[in-house]
Amino acid sequence: MEKPLLSVRNLTLDIPVGGGTLHAVRGIDFDLKRGETLCIVGESGSGKSLTSLALMGLLGKTIKRSADEMSFDGTDLTRANARTMRSLRGGRMAMIFQEPMTSLNPAYTIGDQLTEALLLHKPVGKEAARARAIELLEKVGITAAASRLSQYPHQLSGGLRQRVMIAMALMCEPELIIADEPTTALDVTIQAQILRLLYDLGREMNMAMILITHDLGVVARVADKVAVMYAGELVETGSATEVFNSPSHPYTRGLLRCIPLPGKTERGSTLGTIPGIVPSLIGDVAGCAFRTRCPHATPACRGDIPRHTAEGHAFRCVHPDGKRHAEEATA
Amino acid sequence: MTQTDMTDPLLQEITGPTPGQMLRKRVFGHQGLLIGSIVVGLLLLVAIFAPLLAPHDPYAQSLMTRMNPPVFLGGSWDHPLGTDHLGRDYLSRLIYGARVSLMIGLIAALISGVIGTAMGVAAGYFGGRVDMVVTFLINVRLAMPVVLVALAVVAILGGSLQVVIMVLGFLLWDRFAVVMRASTLQVRGREYVAAARAIGASTPRVILSEIMPNIANNLIVVVTLEMAHAILLEAALSFLGLGVQPPTPSWGLMVSEGKNMMLFEPWMVLIPGAVLFVLVLAINLMGDGLRDVTAPENRS
Amino acid sequence: MTTATAKAPQAETAAPVLELRGVTKTYRVKQGLFGTPRPLTAVNDVSLSLPRGEVLGLVGESGCGKSTLAKILLGLESPTAGQVLVDGQEIGAQDRMTLARRIQPIFQDPYSSLNPRKSIFDIVSLPLRVHRIGDHASWQKEVRKILDIVGLPARVMNTFPSQMSGGQRQRVAIARALIMKPEIVICDEPTSALDVSVQSQILNLLGDLRREFGLTYLFISHDLAVVEHLATRVAVMYLGRIVEEAEVGGLFDHARHPYTQALLKSVLTPEPGLGVPDTQLGMAYPNPIDPPSGCHFHPRCPKATEFCKTTAPRALPTPLGHVECHLHDPDGPMYIAKEG
Numbered sequence: 001m002e003k004p005l006l007s008v009r010n011l012t013l014d015i016p017v018g019g020g021t022l023h024a025v026r027g028i029d030f031d032l033k034r035g036e037t038l039c040i041v042g043e044s045g046s047g048k049s050l051t052s053l054a055l056m057g058l059l060g061k062t063i064k065r066s067a068d069e070m071s072f073d074g075t076d077l078t079r080a081n082a083r084t085m086r087s088l089r090g091g092r093m094a095m096i097f098q099e100p101m102t103s104l105n106p107a108y109t110i111g112d113q114l115t116e117a118l119l120l121h122k123p124v125g126k127e128a129a130r131a132r133a134i135e136l137l138e139k140v141g142i143t144a145a146a147s148r149l150s151q152y153p154h155q156l157s158g159g160l161r162q163r164v165m166i167a168m169a170l171m172c173e174p175e176l177i178i179a180d181e182p183t184t185a186l187d188v189t190i191q192a193q194i195l196r197l198l199y200d201l202g203r204e205m206n207m208a209m210i211l212i213t214h215d216l217g218v219v220a221r222v223a224d225k226v227a228v229m230y231a232g233e234l235v236e237t238g239s240a241t242e243v244f245n246s247p248s249h250p251y252t253r254g255l256l257r258c259i260p261l262p263g264k265t266e267r268g269s270t271l272g273t274i275p276g277i278v279p280s281l282i283g284d285v286a287g288c289a290f291r292t293r294c295p296h297a298t299p300a301c302r303g304d305i306p307r308h309t310a311e312g313h314a315f316r317c318v319h320p321d322g323k324r325h326a327e328e329a330t331a
Numbered sequence: 332m333t334q335t336d337m338t339d340p341l342l343q344e345i346t347g348p349t350p351g352q353m354l355r356k357r358v359f360g361h362q363g364l365l366i367g368s369i370v371v372g373l374l375l376l377v378a379i380f381a382p383l384l385a386p387h388d389p390y391a392q393s394l395m396t397r398m399n400p401p402v403f404l405g406g407s408w409d410h411p412l413g414t415d416h417l418g419r420d421y422l423s424r425l426i427y428g429a430r431v432s433l434m435i436g437l438i439a440a441l442i443s444g445v446i447g448t449a450m451g452v453a454a455g456y457f458g459g460r461v462d463m464v465v466t467f468l469i470n471v472r473l474a475m476p477v478v479l480v481a482l483a484v485v486a487i488l489g490g491s492l493q494v495v496i497m498v499l500g501f502l503l504w505d506r507f508a509v510v511m512r513a514s515t516l517q518v519r520g521r522e523y524v525a526a527a528r529a530i531g532a533s534t535p536r537v538i539l540s541e542i543m544p545n546i547a548n549n550l551i552v553v554v555t556l557e558m559a560h561a562i563l564l565e566a567a568l569s570f571l572g573l574g575v576q577p578p579t580p581s582w583g584l585m586v587s588e589g590k591n592m593m594l595f596e597p598w599m600v601l602i603p604g605a606v607l608f609v610l611v612l613a614i615n616l617m618g619d620g621l622r623d624v625t626a627p628e629n630r631s
Numbered sequence: 632m633t634t635a636t637a638k639a640p641q642a643e644t645a646a647p648v649l650e651l652r653g654v655t656k657t658y659r660v661k662q663g664l665f666g667t668p669r670p671l672t673a674v675n676d677v678s679l680s681l682p683r684g685e686v687l688g689l690v691g692e693s694g695c696g697k698s699t700l701a702k703i704l705l706g707l708e709s710p711t712a713g714q715v716l717v718d719g720q721e722i723g724a725q726d727r728m729t730l731a732r733r734i735q736p737i738f739q740d741p742y743s744s745l746n747p748r749k750s751i752f753d754i755v756s757l758p759l760r761v762h763r764i765g766d767h768a769s770w771q772k773e774v775r776k777i778l779d780i781v782g783l784p785a786r787v788m789n790t791f792p793s794q795m796s797g798g799q800r801q802r803v804a805i806a807r808a809l810i811m812k813p814e815i816v817i818c819d820e821p822t823s824a825l826d827v828s829v830q831s832q833i834l835n836l837l838g839d840l841r842r843e844f845g846l847t848y849l850f851i852s853h854d855l856a857v858v859e860h861l862a863t864r865v866a867v868m869y870l871g872r873i874v875e876e877a878e879v880g881g882l883f884d885h886a887r888h889p890y891t892q893a894l895l896k897s898v899l900t901p902e903p904g905l906g907v908p909d910t911q912l913g914m915a916y917p918n919p920i921d922p923p924s925g926c927h928f929h930p931r932c933p934k935a936t937e938f939c940k941t942t943a944p945r946a947l948p949t950p951l952g953h954v955e956c957h958l959h960d961p962d963g964p965m966y967i968a969k970e971g
Binding site for chain 3: 043044157158159187188189190191192193195196199214215216217218219220221222223240241243244245254255256257258259260261262263265267268269270271272273274277
Binding site for chain 2: 702705706707727728730731732734735736738739740743744745746747748749754757758761762790791793794804807
């Protein structure tokens with residue numbers, strides 16, 4: 001069997017806050033092979049962005065990170081020093097952020113920013129870097145690429161800036177791309193184009209990709225694997241088909257019921273909701289964090305939660321089928 | 332159908348503290364702000380209760396006890412900080428001098444604050460022509476050297492406490508205008524301002540109840556900084572003989588009067604200088620502290 | 632499904648509660664420090680009519696002029712040309728206070744739409760205080776009542792926005808908009824800043840309120856799935872013009888304009904295995920200062936011809952709305968005989 005490119009076991013992030021410790025990410029596991037796309041989906045405060053920053057080694061100093069394993073192609077990321085991380089970042093791992101305006105430096109031209117990482121990480125000359133920049137800008141669908149190199153970020157539209165960000169991430173031919181809500185700030189039409197581009201490039205260059213999003217539609221269309229995150233835990237993981245066709249954790253089903261499906265949901269009907277609010281993760285968090293909002297909660301939910309696995313589809317719930325069949329029967 | 336157990340530890344109330352509680356917490360966690368405010372507060376009390384605190388009449392001259400050294404240089408407890416070249420009690424003059432410095436600082440900051448805030452808020456809120464005129468006036472004002480203009484005006488009108496206050500009040504509004512214009516611009520774009528306008532609220536109401544509370548923190552910071560600025564300028568003008576006129580006790584004037592003896596009796600310059608230094612430092616600490624404790628809310 | 636229109640008398644439903652006639656808004660924009668100001672037409676000759684109790688979904692990309700249109704309706708901007716009529720009366724002729732009682736907004740960002748220095752009671756009661764309706768005791772009562780309607784406990788009255796979640800804040804914003812019982816509510820992307828599970832709560836609330844109070848909504852959104860769910864009519868805006876308008880079923884089932892078709896294609900439903908659709912739109916949204924000649928949409932249109940570059944299409948009536956596209960002009964050279 002092919003060895004995964006990225007392996008994470010029991011990743012935990014604790015943030016000291018006034019009055020205790022915020023357990024932002026609590027023991028998550030996942031594997032990612034080359035050419036695979038993993039979507040981490042969750043609502044705000046679920047810890048999905050922190051997870052991506054932890055992988056890149058970009059967490060703030062106050063956040064405590066611990067993991068049984070966190071390895072990238074044989075490199076142990078938990079022990080890697082600042083220098084190793086720097087050479088990985090931008091070289092073999094790249095990140096795309098949500099807000100292209102704030103992640104591009106307004107004081108430098110597109111060309112300078114594109115070639116910077118390459119000149120830093122690879123032994124290439126200025127001319128070669130420039131040629132590569134033009135090649136990639138064309139690849140991400142930017143016309144008149146050569147003339148764009150001398151432009152500044154504010155001269156480009158939001159969609160173009162996000163394309164530049166993608167080109168920048170691709171400059172060093174990374175093996176892993178982490179994209180944190182790459183299309184949230186964009187219009188729907190541009191969103192579809194950017195996602196197509198990412199998807200095609202991932203296939204073409206055999207890149208592994210972690211896409212972090214709150215949009216289930218994006219997840220369903222792009223992901224090979226899905227990880228549903230709630231309150232710092234991966235409550236359900238599996239292939240996109242499995243997770244969407246037989247959603248087993250009550251939270252996953254709750255989320256899917258919240259969004260209207262054109263053509264399927266009756267117009268003007270009442271949408272499903274998840275009552276209650278995300279719990280506080282300060283102090284001791286035991287049991288299933290979703291129990292305060294779950295229609296199937298029982299006293300057992302406060303104890304240890306078993307993990308049910310079948311052919312790569314896993315979820316954590318005290319009910320053996322997450323009460324999926326019971327819900328389907330009443331629906 | 333949901334069986335929610337209300338004693339569940341995960342269900343603890345998540346609603347946080349009120350903005351007031353958060354502010355209180357930050358204020359009491361900020362050392363610079365606390366130290367600065369305590370020093371300024373003490374000096375304010377000294378100024379208010381000067382007649383009760385001063386051991387002697389600050390104007391009473393006594394040629395028999397001229398230039399007595401302070402206690403720590405071997406003087407007597409009768410004049411703890413010694414006496415000046417006319418035999419006046421130095422401590423009493425310092426205490427009364429605090430009145431002059433603080434009064435000038437407060438009133439000048441108040442006058443320039445009213446002028447600058449009105450201009451800045453108007454420019455930021457209305458934009459367009461109003462903004463152009465205000466920006467032009469700010470530029471004109473910034474092109475004028477404060478000390479030279481103050482010198483010229485005082486030289487023409489003659490130096491007195493009132494003249495110094497008015498001159499400083501009408502010269503120091505520039506920073507108020509700049510800061511208030513920028514803060515207003517920032518807040519004006521918020522949706523709650525649009526919501527208030529859509530409700531039908533009048534322009535004065537929108538400015539006073541929606542915009543002002545949200546820029547007041549910046550205003551307070553500028554007030555403190557300009558107070559310190561005015562106090563220093565008064566001292567400079569008095570030192571040059573164009574500010575407060577003798578025999579009124581003023582710290583700048585005391586430095587000026589002591590400077591002739593500086594080589595032989597350096598304490599005559601150092602004591603008022605040190606007090607001036609402490610006051611300005613305390614006000615600046617307070618201003619910086621206020622900026623720190625009020626800034627986090629701007630970000631959220 | 633019962634709607635508010637069902638209980639209202641027939642005569643009233645026929646008369647539009649909101650009508651726009653040729654509304655145009657032009658700004659003068661200066662480019663660079665010494666550039667001469669050039670006109671930017673944000674809203675270009677828009678005519679719409681909205682019957683009482685309906686929900687008009689307004690969709691389009693950012694920069695298409697939908698927010699400017701909302702500001703005009705709220706009286707925050709005045710149109711350069713054209714008329715806006717509420718209940719048959721032009722809003723230019725009404726004073727702001729009267730307008731405010733009839734049209735109220737709900738904004739996108741619940742973090743910016745509530746004054747952080749005011750308590751929830753102050754925020755929700757502001758309309759009553761501005762309009763000098765009642766006294767302190769009645770304000771208390773009214774605020775309590777409206778908070779209950781939007782699903783908030785009365786104890787939040789003394790809390791501040793920073794203590795609330797995004798969904799709770801949006802409920803406060805809705806309470807503020809509804810406390811004076813307006814006829815029309817302009818919802819400008821009311822759920823796009825919210826989490827999925829909260830979004831559905833707010834959408835349900837908006838639907839319930841509409842049925843209960845017979846409200847009329849202008850619902851601005853970029854999320855077509857949400858628009859399809861809530862709206863009864865949909866208008867598609869492109870570069871300041873309404874390029875297609877229709878009853879919701881008609882628009883989603885038989886989109887006529889190529890732009891509408893592209894928008895519908897770009898909706899990503901949570902159905903695995905379908906892949907990311909190809910919208911076939913050229914990428915860049917044009918600069919509104921330099922709108923393309925002829926049909927504004929032609930540079931991005933997969934069906935554009937030379938004719939589209941030179942001639943602007945006219946508004947063509949469809950069974951329940953209109954469309955602006957040469958493909959549907961029976962007198963034009965590009966007419967496609969029968970669609971769908």
